[in-house]
Amino acid sequence: MKRLMCVLAMVAAPVMAQEAVSSGNGAVLRVLDKLNAKVSDVTIVNGTSALEDGMEINLAACRFPNDNPTGEAFAFVTVREAGVPQPVFSGWMVASSPALNPMNHPRYDVWVLRCTTS
Numbered sequence: 001m002k003r004l005m006c007v008l009a010m011v012a013a014p015v016m017a018q019e020a021v022s023s024g025n026g027a028v029l030r031v032l033d034k035l036n037a038k039v040s041d042v043t044i045v046n047g048t049s050a051l052e053d054g055m056e057i058n059l060a061a062c063r064f065p066n067d068n069p070t071g072e073a074f075a076f077v078t079v080r081e082a083g084v085p086q087p088v089f090s091g092w093m094v095a096s097s098p099a100l101n102p103m104n105h106p107r108y109d110v111w112v113l114r115c116t117t118s
Contacts, residue, residue, distance in 0.1 A: 019065045024115025027062035027075045031055065032109040043116060055108050056080045062115035072096050075112040079103055 026045040031052045032038070044050045044059040051057075060076040073095040080087045089103035089110070098111040 019067075021063045021065055022117075024062040024064060024073070024117050026116040027059050027073065027077075028113045028116060029057060029059075029075070029077070030111055030113055031057070033107065034109060035107050041113065045116075051082060053108065054082045055110065056082055057110060062112070064115045071114075073112055073115040075115070077110070077112065079105075079108075079110055 024046070026043060029042050029044065031040050031042055033053050038053065040052060042050050042052050042057065044057060046059055046061055049056055049058040056079070058078040058080075060078070062073060062075040064073045075093050075095075076091070077089065077093050078087050079089040088105050091101050093103075093110075093112040094100050095112045095114060103110050
């Protein structure tokens with residue numbers, strides 16, 4: 001019986017730790033050109049792409065916790081160099097922890113700032 005309770009507690013712990021999230025209709029991302037120190041913010045709607053400084057940025061989704069819509073956004077982003085089919089990055093980026101899953105590119109850096117809701 002103790003063993004069963006222990007297993008149930010371990011299985012239920014991840015479910016209880018999940019936060020309620022909402023989906024934004026887009027995101028604001030920051031692009032840094034490391035070569036000339038140019039910084040620009042790009043607003044992208046979910047399911048669309050933007051071309052910024054030779055980088056094609058595609059936003060699949062942006063989500064945020066219901067209790068912290070500005071600080072904890074996370075977005076699924078695919079980044080390609082213009083004209084190159086192989087992405088330099090494809091995955092989730094977290095606004096509050098950009099180093100958690102960074103884009104590794106010698107010239108450009110891209111990270112999510114926040115979701116947009118309007």
